[in-house]
Amino acid sequence: MPTFEGSTIQAAIQKGLTHLDLPRDAVNVEVVAEGRKGFFGIGRKPAIVSLTALAQQTTSVAAQSAAPASAPAASEAAKPAKPAQPAHQTMTPEHRRADAVALKTVQRYLLAMAAGVQAPATLTMKRAAKNHLTVQLQTAKPGLLIGHHGKTINAMQYLGQVYLNHHAHSKFNLLLNVGEYRQRRSGILARLAERTAREAIATGQPAMLEPMPAFERKQIHAHLANSRHVVTYSEGDEPRRYVVVAPKPRMS
Structure with missing residues (x-):
């Protein structure tokens, strides 16, 4: 089945319809990947869909109906049973690599946001039990990073948490601090x-x-x-x- 990419699912579907020269009601759509907008444009992934002409599906169904009764049973027997998902998944090298990349990237984002509010900073990150992360920002302009009633620092913390939720394998809880504000x-x-x-x-x-x-x-x-x-x-x-x-x- 051909697949098509786009900035959104609808854009990917339209691209596929144009390529196949078919109307929307003449195809079956399967979403392969929903895509991601990314964070500040980084980490963006396209939406991917698979389009199958309904005529092809009808032919396929008819062929299956004409097959001997024993064929479906054999087909089912040939399919290996899906392994049960463990209650606690073991961290693989890929998982650790995803966590490491996400943690490094979120630090760059936080520093970029600090510079964006005219308060360039340095930071230290501490990882405690249960994946609690404390990021301590050091800056000569703490008031700009904290904002009125903490609105700026809370917004930065929220954005950092959203990034980790989408890109890290582990579930992290992020706490952002400036000086002794918290x-x-x-x-x-x-x-x-x-x-x-x-x-x-x-x-x-x-x-x-x-x-x-x-x-x-x-x-x-x-x-x-x-x-x-x-x-x-x-x-x-x-x-x-x-x-x-x-x-x-x-x-x-």
């Missing part, structure tokens, strides 16, 4: 959680925080998890999802 932010979130809890208790009404990234919402939830007076939950859709701190019903 440590200071953790203290701010703890105080914010306490203050919001007091507000909810005093008013008897739920109190809503400003939208924040998932990893910061988790810190709010964790800080108030053992409270006897309030409960927390998240509402809204990303990237505007926020934490609600509500008073627990009083026991009568």
